Amino acid sequence: MSLTPIFFLGFFEASIAVFSIIYFGYTLLVHSNVQIPFGPLRWLIASPQFHHWHYANQREAYDKNFAGQLPVLDVLFGKYNVTGDKVLEKYGxxxxxxxxxxxxxxxxxxxxxxxxxxxxxxxxx
Structure with a gap:
């Protein structure tokens, strides 16, 4: 449903389908319980470890890491939580x-x- 405007703008159905597969696959990755080091790309691409801090119930994580895809947006607005290799203690x-x-x-x-x-x-x- 959210891609309907893209269809009406003239994008081919095959292009929308490929994008959808990549996007939903990436969404599954970001929400998975794995720790994959993204290295210098961590500023450009949200990793599972980055996104998990959005759900943390720890003081240093409050109001941090809102970006779903581009962590640089959180950096620009002062909402980036640099976690290193630290693992969450509590969610929710x-x-x-x-x-x-x-x-x-x-x-x-x-x-x-x-x-x-x-x-x-x-x-x-």
């Missing part, structure tokens, strides 16, 4: 996440106050 968020599918879909829509109240430890004995 500290809030309790619902276990059901629809609960997880609606989770971002809940008011923040309710999330804080749910996550607060009980003081009743």
């Amino acid at each position: 968020v500290d809030d309790p996440i619902p276990s059901t599918y629809f609960g997880q879909i609606g989770y971002p829509l809940l008011p923040r106050r309710k999330l804080l109240n749910r996550a607060a430890p009980s003081t009743e004995a």
Whole structure:
């Protein structure tokens, strides 16, 4: 669906298909659990290690590594997290996440106050 405008601009279906295969393959690579050193290309091409820091629940990773393909954009806007060979300690968020599918879909829509109240430890004995 997102490539529909490209089709209407006159690109050939075969070109769109090749691009789609490469792009979706790259997306699988970036989200995979592997550590591949990209060397000097790490500034140009997002690696799995670079992108994993976007999902980290560690202070040094907060609001970092937003770029899906071009880490140089994060460098330009001061959002690049230089991680070296460091491995993530924890992913996700500290809030309790619902276990059901629809609960997880609606989770971002809940008011923040309710999330804080749910996550607060009980003081009743």
